Amino acid sequence: MNKNKDISKDIRISVYGQGKMGLPLAQVMAQYYKVIGVDVNKNLVENLNKGINPIKDEPGLSELLAQNLKSKNYEATTDFSYASKNSNIHIILVPTLIKENKPDLSIVRDVAKKIINGLKKNDIIITECTMPPGSTEMLIPVLEESGLKYLAYFGLAHCPERTMTGTAIRDITGQYPKIIGAGDERTLKIVKEIYEKINNKGTIVMSSIVAAEMVKVFEGCYRDVNIALANELSYVCEKYKVNSEEIFKAANSQPYCHIHNPGYVGGHCIPYYPWFVIDENTELMRTARKINENVINTLIMDVIEGLNECNVAIRDSNILILGLTFRGDVYEFEHTPAKPFIEKLKKFNPKIYAYDPLCKEDDYKKFGVKFKNDFKNIDCVVILADHKEFKNLDLNLKNIKVIVDSRGVLDKEKIKDYGIVYKRL
Ligand SMILES: NC(=O)c1ccc[n+]([C@@H]2O[C@H](COP(=O)([O-])OP(=O)(O)OC[C@H]3O[C@@H](n4cnc5c(N)ncnc54)[C@H](O)[C@@H]3O)[C@@H](O)[C@H]2O)c1
Incomplete structure:
Protein backbone atom coordinates (compact mmCIF):
# COMPACT_ATOMS: atom_id res chain seq x y z
CA MET A 1 0.00 0.00 0.00
CA SER A 207 -2.27 -6.10 18.88
CA SER A 208 -4.31 -7.71 16.10
CA ILE A 209 -7.69 -7.88 14.39
CA VAL A 210 -8.45 -11.19 16.16
CA ALA A 211 -7.70 -9.64 19.56
CA ALA A 212 -10.19 -6.84 18.84
CA GLU A 213 -12.84 -9.38 17.80
CA MET A 214 -12.33 -11.26 21.06
CA VAL A 215 -12.89 -8.19 23.25
CA LYS A 216 -16.50 -7.75 22.19
CA VAL A 217 -17.30 -11.47 22.17
CA PHE A 218 -15.78 -11.90 25.63
CA GLU A 219 -17.82 -8.99 27.03
CA GLY A 220 -20.95 -10.90 26.03
CA CYS A 221 -19.66 -14.24 27.37
CA TYR A 222 -18.83 -12.60 30.69
CA ARG A 223 -22.34 -11.22 31.04
CA ASP A 224 -23.98 -14.48 30.03
CA VAL A 225 -21.98 -16.64 32.45
CA ASN A 226 -22.46 -14.19 35.31
CA ILE A 227 -26.20 -13.92 34.76
CA ALA A 228 -26.32 -17.73 34.78
CA LEU A 229 -24.47 -17.68 38.10
CA ALA A 230 -26.98 -15.15 39.48
CA ASN A 231 -29.82 -17.40 38.28
CA GLU A 232 -28.26 -20.39 40.00
CA LEU A 233 -27.61 -18.47 43.23
CA SER A 234 -31.24 -17.29 43.17
CA TYR A 235 -32.26 -20.91 43.06
CA VAL A 236 -30.11 -21.56 46.15
CA CYS A 237 -31.74 -18.60 47.92
CA GLU A 238 -35.17 -19.99 47.10
CA LYS A 239 -34.19 -23.37 48.54
CA TYR A 240 -33.27 -21.66 51.82
CA LYS A 241 -36.31 -19.35 51.60
CA VAL A 242 -34.23 -16.18 51.72
CA ASN A 243 -34.45 -13.06 49.59
CA SER A 244 -31.76 -13.19 46.90
CA GLU A 245 -31.81 -9.42 46.39
CA GLU A 246 -30.84 -8.85 50.01
CA ILE A 247 -27.98 -11.38 49.82
CA PHE A 248 -26.62 -10.13 46.45
CA LYS A 249 -26.66 -6.51 47.59
CA ALA A 250 -24.75 -7.28 50.78
CA ALA A 251 -22.28 -9.56 48.96
CA ASN A 252 -21.62 -6.90 46.31
CA SER A 253 -20.57 -4.40 49.01
CA GLN A 254 -17.23 -6.22 48.87
CA PRO A 255 -15.19 -4.88 45.90
CA TYR A 256 -14.33 -8.29 44.41
CA CYS A 257 -17.91 -9.48 44.22
CA HIS A 258 -20.15 -8.49 41.30
CA ILE A 259 -23.19 -10.76 41.38
CA HIS A 260 -25.44 -9.78 38.48
CA ASN A 261 -29.22 -9.50 38.37
CA PRO A 262 -30.89 -12.83 37.66
CA GLY A 263 -33.19 -13.13 34.65
CA TYR A 264 -33.67 -14.25 31.08
CA VAL A 265 -30.98 -13.13 28.63
CA GLY A 266 -32.58 -11.62 25.54
CA GLY A 267 -31.63 -9.35 22.67
CA HIS A 268 -29.34 -9.37 19.65
CA CYS A 269 -26.13 -9.83 21.52
CA ILE A 270 -25.49 -11.69 24.77
CA PRO A 271 -27.45 -14.89 23.99
CA TYR A 272 -25.63 -15.21 20.66
CA TYR A 273 -21.99 -14.33 21.32
CA PRO A 274 -21.04 -17.33 23.47
CA TRP A 275 -21.84 -19.51 20.44
CA PHE A 276 -19.08 -17.65 18.56
CA VAL A 277 -16.51 -19.38 20.79
CA ILE A 278 -18.20 -22.38 22.40
CA ASP A 279 -16.55 -25.71 21.53
CA GLU A 280 -16.01 -29.06 23.21
CA ASN A 281 -13.66 -27.45 25.78
CA THR A 282 -15.88 -24.57 26.90
CA GLU A 283 -18.22 -26.38 29.27
CA LEU A 284 -18.91 -23.36 31.49
CA MET A 285 -20.27 -21.16 28.68
CA ARG A 286 -22.38 -23.99 27.26
CA THR A 287 -23.85 -24.67 30.71
CA ALA A 288 -24.49 -20.96 31.27
CA ARG A 289 -26.50 -20.83 28.02
CA LYS A 290 -28.57 -23.79 29.20
CA ILE A 291 -29.21 -22.22 32.60
CA ASN A 292 -30.24 -18.90 31.08
CA GLU A 293 -32.63 -20.50 28.56
CA ASN A 294 -34.14 -22.55 31.39
CA VAL A 295 -35.37 -19.37 33.07
CA ILE A 296 -38.50 -19.68 30.90
CA ASN A 297 -39.37 -23.01 32.58
CA THR A 298 -38.86 -21.42 36.01
CA LEU A 299 -41.29 -18.65 35.06
CA ILE A 300 -43.89 -21.15 33.89
CA MET A 301 -43.50 -23.05 37.17
CA ASP A 302 -43.92 -19.78 39.09
CA VAL A 303 -47.21 -19.16 37.28
CA ILE A 304 -48.49 -22.70 37.94
CA GLU A 305 -47.43 -22.73 41.59
CA GLY A 306 -48.77 -19.22 42.23
CA LEU A 307 -52.15 -20.14 40.79
CA ASN A 308 -52.17 -23.44 42.72
CA GLU A 309 -51.61 -21.50 45.94
CA CYS A 310 -54.83 -19.64 45.10
CA ASN A 311 -56.69 -22.83 44.10
CA VAL A 312 -56.88 -21.84 40.45
CA ALA A 313 -55.98 -24.39 37.79
CA ILE A 314 -53.83 -22.90 35.05
CA ARG A 315 -56.18 -24.21 32.31
CA ASP A 316 -59.06 -22.20 33.81
CA SER A 317 -57.03 -19.04 34.32
CA ASN A 318 -56.76 -15.70 32.54
CA ILE A 319 -53.16 -14.56 32.25
CA LEU A 320 -52.01 -11.08 31.25
CA ILE A 321 -48.43 -10.70 30.01
CA LEU A 322 -46.91 -7.26 30.42
CA GLY A 323 -44.11 -6.58 27.94
CA LEU A 324 -43.43 -8.38 24.67
CA THR A 325 -40.19 -6.65 23.68
CA PHE A 326 -36.90 -8.10 24.85
CA ARG A 327 -36.19 -5.27 27.29
CA GLY A 328 -37.74 -2.18 28.79
CA ASP A 329 -38.51 0.88 26.67
CA VAL A 330 -36.88 -0.52 23.54
CA TYR A 331 -38.93 -1.70 20.54
CA GLU A 332 -36.96 -4.86 19.75
CA PHE A 333 -38.06 -8.50 19.72
CA GLU A 334 -34.80 -10.34 19.09
CA HIS A 335 -34.54 -13.30 21.49
CA THR A 336 -37.38 -11.89 23.59
CA PRO A 337 -38.50 -14.05 26.53
CA ALA A 338 -42.11 -13.44 25.46
CA LYS A 339 -41.78 -15.82 22.53
CA PRO A 340 -40.71 -19.06 24.30
CA PHE A 341 -42.77 -18.13 27.36
CA ILE A 342 -46.01 -17.77 25.39
CA GLU A 343 -45.30 -20.92 23.36
CA LYS A 344 -44.83 -22.97 26.54
CA LEU A 345 -47.75 -21.34 28.35
CA LYS A 346 -50.12 -22.19 25.50
CA LYS A 347 -49.56 -25.91 26.16
CA PHE A 348 -51.48 -25.48 29.46
CA ASN A 349 -54.45 -23.84 27.68
CA PRO A 350 -55.03 -20.72 29.79
CA LYS A 351 -56.53 -17.61 28.17
CA ILE A 352 -53.52 -15.44 27.34
CA TYR A 353 -53.63 -11.68 26.90
CA ALA A 354 -50.81 -9.19 26.55
CA TYR A 355 -50.08 -5.51 26.83
CA ASP A 356 -46.96 -3.68 25.74
CA PRO A 357 -46.97 0.13 25.45
CA LEU A 358 -44.53 -0.04 22.50
CA CYS A 359 -46.39 -2.67 20.45
CA LYS A 360 -48.68 -2.26 17.46
CA GLU A 361 -51.74 -4.38 16.64
CA ASP A 362 -49.74 -6.65 14.34
CA ASP A 363 -47.19 -7.44 17.04
CA TYR A 364 -49.86 -9.08 19.23
CA LYS A 365 -50.89 -11.22 16.25
CA LYS A 366 -47.27 -12.35 15.74
CA PHE A 367 -47.21 -13.65 19.32
CA GLY A 368 -50.69 -15.18 18.96
CA VAL A 369 -52.09 -13.29 21.98
CA LYS A 370 -55.00 -10.90 22.46
CA PHE A 371 -54.44 -7.26 23.36
CA LYS A 372 -55.79 -6.24 26.78
CA ASN A 373 -54.78 -3.17 28.74
CA ASP A 374 -56.74 -3.65 31.95
CA PHE A 375 -56.76 -6.20 34.78
CA LYS A 376 -60.48 -7.02 34.64
CA ASN A 377 -60.98 -10.78 35.20
CA ILE A 378 -57.21 -11.40 35.14
CA ASP A 379 -55.97 -14.05 37.59
CA CYS A 380 -52.26 -13.79 36.95
CA VAL A 381 -50.04 -10.95 35.69
CA VAL A 382 -46.60 -11.83 34.30
CA ILE A 383 -44.15 -8.97 33.84
CA LEU A 384 -41.61 -9.85 31.16
CA ALA A 385 -40.18 -6.43 30.15
CA ASP A 386 -39.33 -3.60 32.53
CA HIS A 387 -41.06 -0.77 30.68
CA LYS A 388 -41.14 2.40 32.82
CA GLU A 389 -44.93 2.45 32.61
CA PHE A 390 -45.16 -0.81 34.59
CA LYS A 391 -43.49 0.64 37.70
CA ASN A 392 -46.66 2.48 38.66
CA LEU A 393 -49.30 -0.14 37.95
CA ASP A 394 -52.61 0.42 39.71
CA LEU A 395 -53.13 -3.06 41.17
CA ASN A 396 -56.08 -2.09 43.31
CA LEU A 397 -58.24 -4.82 41.80
CA LYS A 398 -59.56 -7.67 43.84
CA ASN A 399 -59.41 -10.31 41.12
CA ILE A 400 -55.59 -10.44 40.55
CA LYS A 401 -54.34 -13.44 42.49
CA VAL A 402 -50.77 -13.85 41.31
CA ILE A 403 -48.00 -11.63 39.96
CA VAL A 404 -44.87 -13.14 38.46
CA ASP A 405 -42.35 -10.32 38.17
CA SER A 406 -39.42 -11.54 36.08
CA ARG A 407 -37.67 -8.15 36.15
CA GLY A 408 -38.18 -7.04 39.71
CA VAL A 409 -40.24 -4.05 38.55
CA LEU A 410 -42.73 -3.86 41.41
CA ASP A 411 -42.37 -3.03 45.08
CA LYS A 412 -42.80 -6.36 46.87
CA GLU A 413 -43.97 -4.81 50.13
CA LYS A 414 -46.74 -2.79 48.51
CA ILE A 415 -48.03 -5.85 46.68
CA LYS A 416 -48.38 -7.79 49.91
CA ASP A 417 -50.92 -5.16 51.00
CA TYR A 418 -53.19 -6.26 48.16
CA GLY A 419 -53.06 -9.91 49.28
CA ILE A 420 -51.55 -10.97 45.94
CA VAL A 421 -49.18 -13.94 45.65
CA TYR A 422 -45.95 -12.34 44.39
CA LYS A 423 -43.23 -14.35 42.68
CA ARG A 424 -39.98 -12.68 41.73
CA LEU A 425 -37.46 -14.55 39.61
N1 LIG B 1 -28.52 -3.95 18.56
C1 LIG B 1 -27.60 -3.88 19.48
O1 LIG B 1 -27.88 -3.50 20.63
C2 LIG B 1 -26.14 -4.19 19.16
C3 LIG B 1 -25.14 -3.81 20.06
C4 LIG B 1 -23.80 -4.05 19.74
C5 LIG B 1 -23.48 -4.72 18.58
N2 LIG B 1 -24.48 -5.10 17.73
C6 LIG B 1 -24.06 -5.79 16.52
O2 LIG B 1 -24.22 -4.90 15.41
C7 LIG B 1 -24.56 -5.62 14.23
C8 LIG B 1 -25.78 -4.99 13.59
O3 LIG B 1 -26.85 -5.03 14.53
P1 LIG B 1 -28.08 -4.04 14.45
O4 LIG B 1 -28.69 -4.08 15.82
O5 LIG B 1 -27.72 -2.72 13.86
O6 LIG B 1 -29.02 -4.83 13.44
P2 LIG B 1 -30.39 -4.32 12.80
O7 LIG B 1 -31.17 -5.55 12.53
O8 LIG B 1 -31.00 -3.24 13.62
O9 LIG B 1 -29.93 -3.64 11.44
C9 LIG B 1 -29.31 -4.30 10.43
C10 LIG B 1 -29.49 -3.52 9.14
O10 LIG B 1 -28.75 -4.20 8.14
C11 LIG B 1 -29.53 -4.21 6.97
N3 LIG B 1 -29.11 -5.30 6.12
C12 LIG B 1 -29.47 -6.60 6.14
N4 LIG B 1 -28.84 -7.27 5.16
C13 LIG B 1 -28.05 -6.37 4.52
C14 LIG B 1 -27.16 -6.45 3.45
N5 LIG B 1 -26.92 -7.61 2.80
N6 LIG B 1 -26.54 -5.32 3.06
C15 LIG B 1 -26.75 -4.14 3.70
N7 LIG B 1 -27.59 -4.00 4.72
C16 LIG B 1 -28.22 -5.11 5.13
C17 LIG B 1 -30.96 -4.37 7.44
O11 LIG B 1 -31.89 -3.94 6.44
C18 LIG B 1 -30.95 -3.47 8.67
O12 LIG B 1 -31.31 -2.15 8.36
C19 LIG B 1 -24.71 -7.08 14.69
O13 LIG B 1 -23.51 -7.76 14.48
C20 LIG B 1 -24.93 -7.00 16.17
O14 LIG B 1 -24.50 -8.15 16.84
C21 LIG B 1 -25.80 -4.83 17.98
Missing part, protein backbone atom coordinates in the same frame (compact mmCIF):
# COMPACT_ATOMS: atom_id res chain seq x y z
CA ASN A 2 1.19 3.53 -0.66
CA LYS A 3 2.38 4.61 2.77
CA ASN A 4 2.80 8.20 1.64
CA LYS A 5 -0.75 8.67 0.49
CA ASP A 6 -2.52 10.25 3.41
CA ILE A 7 -6.23 9.59 2.94
CA SER A 8 -6.96 11.09 6.33
CA LYS A 9 -7.36 14.46 4.57
CA ASP A 10 -9.96 12.98 2.25
CA ILE A 11 -11.95 10.56 4.36
CA ARG A 12 -15.23 9.51 2.79
CA ILE A 13 -17.09 6.82 4.66
CA SER A 14 -19.75 4.28 3.72
CA VAL A 15 -21.61 2.51 6.51
CA TYR A 16 -23.18 -0.71 5.21
CA GLY A 17 -26.26 -1.52 7.31
CA GLN A 18 -28.44 1.36 8.54
CA GLY A 19 -30.07 -0.47 11.45
CA LYS A 20 -30.08 0.19 15.16
CA MET A 21 -26.28 0.36 15.25
CA GLY A 22 -25.32 1.48 11.72
CA LEU A 23 -27.63 4.49 11.56
CA PRO A 24 -26.47 6.16 14.81
CA LEU A 25 -22.83 5.51 13.85
CA ALA A 26 -23.33 7.04 10.40
CA GLN A 27 -25.00 10.11 11.91
CA VAL A 28 -22.23 10.69 14.45
CA MET A 29 -19.57 10.27 11.75
CA ALA A 30 -21.41 12.63 9.39
CA GLN A 31 -20.81 15.42 11.88
CA TYR A 32 -17.16 15.24 10.78
CA TYR A 33 -17.01 13.41 7.44
CA LYS A 34 -18.97 12.79 4.24
CA VAL A 35 -20.96 9.60 4.95
CA ILE A 36 -23.06 7.34 2.76
CA GLY A 37 -25.51 5.05 4.59
CA VAL A 38 -26.09 1.83 2.63
CA ASP A 39 -28.89 -0.65 3.20
CA VAL A 40 -30.84 -3.30 1.27
CA ASN A 41 -34.13 -1.93 2.66
CA LYS A 42 -35.43 0.44 -0.03
CA ASN A 43 -38.22 1.84 2.10
CA LEU A 44 -35.79 2.60 4.95
CA VAL A 45 -33.38 4.35 2.57
CA GLU A 46 -36.18 6.49 1.06
CA ASN A 47 -37.34 7.49 4.54
CA LEU A 48 -33.82 8.32 5.71
CA ASN A 49 -33.32 10.62 2.72
CA LYS A 50 -36.58 12.38 3.71
CA GLY A 51 -35.29 12.77 7.28
CA ILE A 52 -37.61 10.15 8.79
CA ASN A 53 -35.82 8.41 11.68
CA PRO A 54 -37.03 4.81 12.21
CA ILE A 55 -35.37 4.38 15.63
CA LYS A 56 -37.50 6.55 17.86
CA ASP A 57 -36.01 5.21 21.09
CA GLU A 58 -32.53 6.57 20.25
CA PRO A 59 -32.21 10.03 21.87
CA GLY A 60 -30.72 12.70 19.59
CA LEU A 61 -30.83 10.59 16.42
CA SER A 62 -33.63 12.50 14.65
CA GLU A 63 -31.84 15.80 15.24
CA LEU A 64 -28.50 14.48 13.92
CA LEU A 65 -30.19 13.04 10.82
CA ALA A 66 -31.86 16.38 10.09
CA GLN A 67 -28.58 18.30 10.54
CA ASN A 68 -26.57 15.90 8.38
CA LEU A 69 -29.09 15.92 5.53
CA LYS A 70 -29.12 19.71 5.63
CA SER A 71 -25.32 19.95 5.57
CA LYS A 72 -25.30 17.30 2.79
CA ASN A 73 -22.81 15.29 4.82
CA TYR A 74 -25.15 12.29 4.79
CA GLU A 75 -27.11 10.47 2.15
CA ALA A 76 -28.64 6.99 2.14
CA THR A 77 -28.65 4.58 -0.79
CA THR A 78 -29.36 0.98 -1.79
CA ASP A 79 -26.72 1.27 -4.52
CA PHE A 80 -23.67 -0.55 -3.12
CA SER A 81 -21.47 0.20 -6.17
CA TYR A 82 -22.19 3.92 -5.91
CA ALA A 83 -21.35 3.87 -2.20
CA SER A 84 -18.24 1.79 -2.64
CA LYS A 85 -16.88 3.90 -5.52
CA ASN A 86 -17.52 7.14 -3.64
CA SER A 87 -15.89 6.23 -0.35
CA ASN A 88 -12.52 5.03 0.86
CA ILE A 89 -13.50 3.79 4.32
CA HIS A 90 -16.06 0.94 4.24
CA ILE A 91 -17.69 0.08 7.56
CA ILE A 92 -19.73 -3.13 7.70
CA LEU A 93 -22.41 -3.10 10.41
CA VAL A 94 -24.99 -5.69 9.41
CA PRO A 95 -26.46 -8.58 11.43
CA THR A 96 -24.16 -11.48 12.33
CA LEU A 97 -26.42 -14.40 13.05
CA ILE A 98 -26.45 -17.77 14.78
CA LYS A 99 -28.10 -20.73 13.07
CA GLU A 100 -28.32 -23.99 15.01
CA ASN A 101 -25.76 -22.62 17.46
CA LYS A 102 -23.22 -21.89 14.68
CA PRO A 103 -22.23 -18.40 13.46
CA ASP A 104 -23.82 -17.41 10.14
CA LEU A 105 -21.83 -14.58 8.52
CA SER A 106 -23.51 -14.78 5.12
CA ILE A 107 -24.77 -11.17 5.30
CA VAL A 108 -21.28 -9.84 6.08
CA ARG A 109 -19.81 -11.82 3.18
CA ASP A 110 -22.60 -10.56 0.91
CA VAL A 111 -21.68 -6.96 1.77
CA ALA A 112 -17.96 -7.64 1.21
CA LYS A 113 -18.77 -9.07 -2.24
CA LYS A 114 -20.68 -5.91 -3.12
CA ILE A 115 -17.93 -3.60 -1.81
CA ILE A 116 -15.43 -5.06 -4.29
CA ASN A 117 -17.30 -3.42 -7.20
CA GLY A 118 -15.87 -0.08 -6.10
CA LEU A 119 -12.82 -1.12 -4.10
CA LYS A 120 -9.81 1.09 -4.87
CA LYS A 121 -6.15 1.26 -3.99
CA ASN A 122 -5.63 2.46 -0.36
CA ASP A 123 -9.24 1.75 0.72
CA ILE A 124 -9.90 0.41 4.22
CA ILE A 125 -12.58 -2.08 5.21
CA ILE A 126 -13.69 -2.09 8.85
CA THR A 127 -16.01 -4.65 10.43
CA GLU A 128 -17.97 -3.12 13.33
CA CYS A 129 -20.52 -5.91 13.63
CA THR A 130 -19.73 -8.50 16.28
CA MET A 131 -17.47 -11.09 14.64
CA PRO A 132 -16.35 -14.54 15.82
CA PRO A 133 -12.55 -14.50 16.35
CA GLY A 134 -10.76 -14.86 13.02
CA SER A 135 -13.76 -14.08 10.83
CA THR A 136 -12.85 -10.52 9.73
CA GLU A 137 -9.67 -11.87 8.13
CA MET A 138 -11.74 -14.59 6.44
CA LEU A 139 -13.11 -11.76 4.26
CA ILE A 140 -9.69 -11.26 2.65
CA PRO A 141 -10.17 -13.82 -0.17
CA VAL A 142 -13.60 -12.33 -0.94
CA LEU A 143 -12.16 -8.81 -1.10
CA GLU A 144 -9.21 -9.98 -3.18
CA GLU A 145 -11.68 -11.10 -5.86
CA SER A 146 -11.51 -7.39 -6.76
CA GLY A 147 -8.04 -8.13 -8.17
CA LEU A 148 -6.44 -6.00 -5.43
CA LYS A 149 -4.07 -7.67 -2.97
CA TYR A 150 -4.64 -7.29 0.78
CA LEU A 151 -2.05 -5.02 2.48
CA ALA A 152 -0.44 -4.10 -0.83
CA TYR A 153 -3.63 -2.33 -1.92
CA PHE A 154 -6.28 -2.29 0.82
CA GLY A 155 -6.37 -2.47 4.61
CA LEU A 156 -8.58 -4.26 7.11
CA ALA A 157 -9.62 -3.52 10.69
CA HIS A 158 -12.12 -4.61 13.30
CA CYS A 159 -13.62 -2.00 15.61
CA PRO A 160 -16.52 -3.62 17.47
CA GLU A 161 -19.70 -1.76 18.27
CA ARG A 162 -20.00 -1.88 22.08
CA THR A 163 -23.30 -0.15 22.59
CA MET A 164 -27.05 -0.82 22.57
CA THR A 165 -30.25 0.79 21.40
CA GLY A 166 -31.23 3.75 23.53
CA THR A 167 -27.66 4.75 24.41
CA ALA A 168 -25.92 4.31 21.04
CA ILE A 169 -25.12 7.98 20.39
CA ARG A 170 -23.96 8.54 23.96
CA ASP A 171 -21.73 5.44 23.83
CA ILE A 172 -20.32 6.03 20.33
CA THR A 173 -19.31 9.56 21.25
CA GLY A 174 -17.57 8.77 24.51
CA GLN A 175 -18.98 6.48 27.17
CA TYR A 176 -15.97 4.17 26.88
CA PRO A 177 -12.97 3.88 24.54
CA LYS A 178 -13.26 2.35 21.08
CA ILE A 179 -11.48 -0.96 20.63
CA ILE A 180 -9.47 -1.09 17.43
CA GLY A 181 -7.44 -3.83 15.80
CA ALA A 182 -5.87 -3.32 12.37
CA GLY A 183 -3.88 -5.46 9.95
CA ASP A 184 -1.13 -2.87 9.27
CA GLU A 185 0.29 0.39 10.60
CA ARG A 186 -1.18 2.70 7.97
CA THR A 187 -4.69 1.32 8.49
CA LEU A 188 -4.28 1.60 12.24
CA LYS A 189 -3.20 5.24 11.99
CA ILE A 190 -6.21 6.23 9.87
CA VAL A 191 -8.76 4.20 11.82
CA LYS A 192 -7.42 5.57 15.11
CA GLU A 193 -7.72 9.11 13.80
CA ILE A 194 -11.36 8.58 12.78
CA TYR A 195 -12.50 7.05 16.06
CA GLU A 196 -10.55 9.50 18.19
CA LYS A 197 -12.36 12.28 16.39
CA ILE A 198 -15.83 10.95 17.21
CA ASN A 199 -15.13 9.37 20.64
CA ASN A 200 -13.84 11.61 23.38
CA LYS A 201 -12.76 8.57 25.45
CA GLY A 202 -10.26 7.70 22.70
CA THR A 203 -9.25 4.25 21.59
CA ILE A 204 -7.68 1.05 22.91
CA VAL A 205 -5.33 -0.32 20.26
CA MET A 206 -5.22 -4.11 20.18
